[in-house]
Amino acid sequence: MTYIAKPRLHHPSLVKNKAGFTRRDYEGAVSTLCAGCGHDSISAAIIQACYELDILPHQVAKLSGIGCSSKAPTYFVGASHGFNTVHGRMPSVMTGANLANRDLIYMGVSGDGDSASIGLGQFAHVMRRGVNMTYIVMNNGVYGLTKGQFSATADKGSISKKGVSNPDSSIDMVSLAILMGATFVGRSFSGDKHQLVPLIKAAMDHKGAAFLDVISPCVAFNNHAGSTKSYDYVREHNEALNRIDFIETREEITTSYDPGTTKIVQQHDGSILRLRKLGEDYDPSDKVAAVKRVQEGLHAGEVVTGLLYVDPTPSDLHANLNTVDVPLNTLNAPDLCPGTSALDKINASLR
């Protein structure tokens, strides 16, 4: 049951962040997902990221579609508003919500069924509009709630739990996001929190459309031999391009690094993405190279992870629409209603 609240017993020694909250203040209700579900690890990473970023919990708005992944927003940042919308349509609801109040932090949580099948159209358009958000797909390549059907991200030739081979090509969400105009695109693995937490932090700080594809094995229906989204398979085939350290603008950069193994990307607001390179020489600000590298990985059967693409100077929907700096939902009649004298003039012009 998703409404089971966690006991609010706080250990006095829990460390508070700069906003005055402990890590537990970013938790939500008890998860009702299967034990060992990758999605819970992603929720934990989101909690960790929000805690480390000193975010005010109520300043987060969580939106999701339908599916196991879309249940996840109840399991993190319980003090924020959440909207579990309809299947595949979360991006449009998030777009509208973002238009209403540009000041909140928007976290969209979806799955591969939700975003790559029924919601592929809205997924593409939310990216091209540059909605300032963090959009996470908890990607397990399978329909869990309806018990094990292939999703559109399942690799061609991968085997279902029932032994059926998938005849259809898979959709690569990161390639798609880059091509559609997302300005921050990364991929990670639910089992790799050292890579995932900094990626989420950097995505949340990115002032534009940020997309994270997180491979998240389904312990119930997609964690067997023959699956290409099982724990074992992903661990064996993970080709990490970089490990990222995210440094906020307000922090002094004191960490030393070896210039031979790191690359610095400074975002528009001054925050720093420090990439610890594991793979070959990789420049995430080169869009064409990013697509090439991801496609090469696919061809070689690798799951290329890390920060794949970032535009350090992104624009967002509000900038494109030139909206006022204050949230539209704070405007009232004096701001919005032209009044009777303007109406008299309109009437006169229509005679």
Add this chain to the structure above:
Amino acid sequence: MPQAIAAVNDFVVKFANVNGSGSASANELFARSILRMGVPVSPRNIFPSNIQGLPTWYEVRVTEKGYLGRRGGVDMMVAMNPQTWAEDVKEITPGGYLFYDSTKPMPSSMFREDINVIGVPLTAITNATYSDARQRQLFKNIIYVGALSVLLDIDEKQIQRLFSEQFKGKEKLIDSNVKAMNLGRDWVKQHVDPDLVKLKVRHADNVGDRIFVEGNSAAALGAVYGGATVCAWYPITPSSSLAEAFQSHCKKFRHDKETGKAKYAIVQAEDELASIGMVIGAAWNGARSFTATSGPGISLMTEFIGLAYFAEVPAVLVNVQRGGPSTGMPTRTQQSDLLGCAYASNGDTKHVLLFPEDPRECFEFTADALDLADRLQTPVFVMTDLDIGMNHRLCKPFAWDESRVLDRGKVMTAEDLEAGKTFGRYLDVDGDGIPFRTYPGTHPTKGSYFTRGTTKDEFARYSEEGPVYVRNMERLQKKWETAKKIAPQPLRYSSPKPTRFGVIYFGSTSPAMDEALDHLEAEGHHVNALRVRSFPFAQSVEDFIHEHDRVFVVEQNRDAQLRTMLLSEYTLDARKIVPVLHYDGTPITARFIATDIATKLGQFKVVPFDKAAS
């Protein structure tokens, strides 16, 4: 040859043109010039789903009495489209007039014996004066307006004034248009017997302070006045001009004077699913938002409409109805989305509908819908149609109460939460079925909730327990009862004499109905009328039905949709509710309504009171 039709300030002129030839503005000029003489006009576009080349018509009813419905019948045809010549000529009432371009000689078989023909060599006059192809096309239209102004006695000074207003600051354009007008005027003066055409316009004073505006533009202005800040839409005829008008009104009124920044956001979405999703997302987050669409768009939005109903999120949808089903008749009018909107989505759902009768009510009801949606926390539909939306209609001027505030309904603030008020997102605290809501980001520790389309308890906690579900559904029903009291109430028009007969109508049927009631009354048929302005129906609708032995329900659809809703809402003898249905895609006429009702009254063996007395 029947007698030539003679009429002053009471006739119909129909223009037959080719789509995209620039005729629309010339025809509108014709209509406006008569309006400026103090004579009401009611113009209608009859156009194809096409950009250029197909036939298009513009029908102007000149009506000193102010009957703004479509009359039916054509007294003068301005036949400018060879493609539709035969059917256009055929449509003229015997004794009527045919105005045509006589540059090329035509065989007498192309004409009729029982009509009066006025041939003006428009192409010859145009080509003798202009060499540029585009100029020839545009000025030919102005030349025929000039020619008609002499034939019908339209005041040329009014046309000149309209040019001056339209091309203010562009003196050259004013001069060239006046010149073209005079080409037409001079030719007719020299060549046509001034008594040939016995349709005349005389100065009157029957327009008053009324305005002449399209319903779509008016609804868009209502959205501006009603405080909408987010508009998400997808182009679809006949609603597209509504979103575009919102854009142009906002450009004028909604930019910060200092920074130039916009106090609104308009998104042309990828489809109707996304546009309603954006509207719901914005409204959930505390902004007033709306979409404009037509029937096929509503079909696509249906899933989201159910979510907004059940999660209780405000949403305003302006449905500019067109002919259905499916793609149907995209450029023709109907009132055939009532059931589709009233009960849109799976499960037990029902929605608030408003029925504006003209642009003035499009303005008023769109602004009201934004208040109602916030107060009721539910989708509200403004059910206009192509006839109102895309035609200029004479109506009362827009009015606004300067002291009016945006009624945001039950919203709990950070102060309320801090003061310890109990917040249950789906908790009815005062019996009207409407709970309090909070906007996301209101308070650091209180008032957050997780909303969804699944069933939940009073505190927004997921629950599939039967009693919890039933309690919630019953509260929604209570909210429905509240809606009956706060939505626009019906308006009643009583016959001067007591009668057992009533008629119910709504929306764009209104002007035709006003006229039909006069016709019926003149023939001794007394009928009380009730104009329904919203669904759920107010108590007075049921009272009206019970007051009469027979109630006609006049609608522009095949299946008597409003009648179905009446029968579903009330316990009634279905035989008592008599449908009067017009659904060929043209606007309903007074002639149709009066004839149909009179015939049906005859079937009930009713002798008009005055005839019975004599």
